[in-house]
Amino acid sequence: MSFVTLEYTHTQTLPGWIKEFTNLEYFHLESKSSSPVLSLPDDMFDDMSSQTFIHFAVFIPMKRLPSFTGLTNLKSLTLALFLSLDELPALDSLHRLEKLLVTCMPSLNTLPDLAPVKNVKSLIMLDRGTWCCNGFLGQCNLDHPMCQVHPLWGTPAATCLSSNDPKATPETLNLSGKCLH
Numbered sequence: 001m002s003f004v005t006l007e008y009t010h011t012q013t014l015p016g017w018i019k020e021f022t023n024l025e026y027f028h029l030e031s032k033s034s035s036p037v038l039s040l041p042d043d044m045f046d047d048m049s050s051q052t053f054i055h056f057a058v059f060i061p062m063k064r065l066p067s068f069t070g071l072t073n074l075k076s077l078t079l080a081l082f083l084s085l086d087e088l089p090a091l092d093s094l095h096r097l098e099k100l101l102v103t104c105m106p107s108l109n110t111l112p113d114l115a116p117v118k119n120v121k122s123l124i125m126l127d128r129g130t131w132c133c134n135g136f137l138g139q140c141n142l143d144h145p146m147c148q149v150h151p152l153w154g155t156p157a158a159t160c161l162s163s164n165d166p167k168a169t170p171e172t173l174n175l176s177g178k179c180l181h
Helices: 016-020 170-177
Strands: 003-009 024-031 052-057 076-080 099-103 122-126
Touching: none
Parallel strands: 003 024, 024 052, 052 076, 076 099, 099 122
Antiparallel strands: none
16 A cells, blocks of 8 residues: 545544555545544654655644654655644654645644755745744744734743753754744
8 A cells, every 4th residue: 555545534543553554655644623633653654664745634632743763755744733742753864855844833842953854845834833932943032923822722822941941953943944934
C-alpha cells in the first residue's frame, strides 16, 4: 500500500501495525473535531523511508507526535490544528523536505532546529503559537497578539521562557524570520 487518506472519520488512534506499511508514500489523516485523533504509535515512522507526503490535521487534544526519524524521503509535511501540542519532533532526518506548513498550534512554545530543513522551498507558519513572542526568537514581548489568550481556541496567554529553556538556533532564526509578517 502506498496511499492512505482518512478524512473526517471517527478514527482516534491508529493500530500498532500501521508501521508495517513501510512502502507508504502518501498519508493524509484529517480528524473530525468531535472525535479527533488522540495518539499515534511512538515508533510509527521508524521504517517509513518511502513516505514523501504527510498531512495531519484536527488532532486537537494530541500532546505528542512520534519521532520523524525514519522519514528520510519526506518532501511535504502539513501539521494543522493541534491545540495541545507544545513541541514538534526534531527535524534532523528531513533533509529532503521541500514544504513545511505548521498552522493553528497555539501551545507551541518553541520550534525544533530548522537547520536540517534549511533548503525548504515553502515554509508557512500561521497562527503559529507563542514561540514568536515568548523569547524563543530573542526578546520576550507578551504584548504581541500571538501571546494573548487565543481569541478562537481560548488557549491561555503565554509567559516568557526561562533562561534555561531552549532558544532558536541561528538557522532557525533565519528561516523563521522569512515566514513572519
